Amino acid sequence: MKNRTAYLVEPGKFEIKETEMPACKEDDVLVKVKHMGICGSDVMFYQDPTVGGALDTRLPIILGHECAGIVVETGKNVTRFHPGDAVALEPGVPCGTCAYCLSGKYNLCPDVNFMAAPPWKTGAMQIYLAHPAAFTFPLPKQMDTIEGALIEPLAVGMHAAARAQAEPGKSVLILGAGCIGLMTLLACKNRGVSDITVVDLFENRLKKARELGAAHVINGKEKDTMEEVRRMTEKRGMDIVFETAGSAATARQIPYLVKAGGKAVMVGNVHGKTPMDLFEMNGKEADLLSVFRYRNIFPTAIASVASGNIPLKTMVSDFFSFEQAEEAFAYALKEKQTAWKVMITF
Ligand SMILES: [Zn+2]
Ligand SMILES: [Zn+2]
Structure with a gap:
């Protein structure tokens, strides 16, 4: 099995390449991404990866952090998930051992690896993602992966x-x-x-x-x-x-x-x-x-949407396919005023 990854190779330009499958480590789940929302930050990096020289970004990078998909494999320590489960991914994975992490304020962890943000370890614009099960959240039956991908901005x-x-x-x-x-x-x-x-x-x-x-x-x-x-x-x-x-x-x-x-x-x-x-x-x-991002809130966000209290899906204005990544970003940039949330379907 091969993965496919969309790399931002230069400002405004993506290349989709065949890549190795990510390793599903013992505490990870391997997820086939189904939907990804384009965030304002993604559009900013797409246009100007260094944000006017403020960041030392070296291309290529992988954008996207608002995503949901289906579990296809689980690491050997993972008992909570099974292949076929629909899940939302919390994109920031902190170190787990620093004072911030131990106090529960893990969004302030200095060593957090957040998708599509410095230090650019990973991003959601790939068919398969390996992600720690601890930062993966099950979507109840009444929710789909479109809503799952919107949990991140809702958070x-x-x-x-x-x-x-x-x-x-x-x-x-x-x-x-x-x-x-x-x-x-x-x-x-x-x-x-x-x-x-x-x-x-x-x-x-x-x-x-x-x-x-x-x-x-x-x-x-x-x-x-x-x-x-x-x-x-x-x-x-x-x-x-x-x-x-x-x-x-x-x-x-x-x-x-x-x-x-x-x-x-x-x-x-x-x-x-x-x-x-x-x-x-x-x-x-x-x-x-x-506020800096969020913490400990994905389960509450998912439960609130599942209860019918939050009409989350009405936030999606447009859909594009993974192959149309470049078009989707150009559109999100051009239609900033009207496109609430441009969604990529994998
Ligand atoms: Zn976002
Ligand atoms: Zn930490």
Whole structure:
């Protein structure tokens, strides 16, 4: 049996090559990948693997980290899985022995091997993947591998919502209605929050946010977000503000949007330095939190989707085949504003 792997050989160019089958070690499962979602980070590396010289990336690399598939083989220590099981893969495998790992905050492990991220050990754009069983999660019967592949971005939203302690009765403001903004919306809804306002510059994204259960939307191109929030909350601000747009312009607004005693969570990656009115934050005794990926959340995410609480599949906008990898990425880049999630079918 041979594997096939899609390598990014130069910016914007993939080559699919026949490769050796990965070794299924004693604690691993060998998975035949069925679906993979293209993440914003994948598109960023596809365009510019070194991210403007910030990373020492040597090509070729393998992209993709949002994936699910079918178990075809199990290592000799693995009893939880059997060939034929549908599974979602958690793409970050930490060392398991450092202080962060032992405390449960394994997302902060300095030696984590995360698919399609430095140090570029592996990626999902292959037919077969060997993966530790401990970071492999079974999908119940009512879920398919399309939903399985979407568990990873949902986990980002769920971790952010958990950090913010989003709960019924709280007012939530989400800045940005891209994939992660919408996943944060779904995660807050799943925690029973109903008072959710979403801000974006594009009408089609706001329409999607409404469909997914946002109570209010603000088009930041037409209205002044800060003024609108002041008006909506009788000048008090929101209990919880999520920045998911990854933009300095929205991040700077946080101190004026959050309520006294509230929480703001940085979910989007804002590159460079962002001047922020910290005096305003102090006066409000508001918490500024950040999130890095997620931890210990795949089982909860899968159970929430299985229960029917999260219409995850509606996040997929387009499908491409594995052979169309290059086309799929070019499309995801070009249609950034409308393609919530481009999915590759293997
Ligand atoms: Zn992702
Ligand atoms: Zn560790």
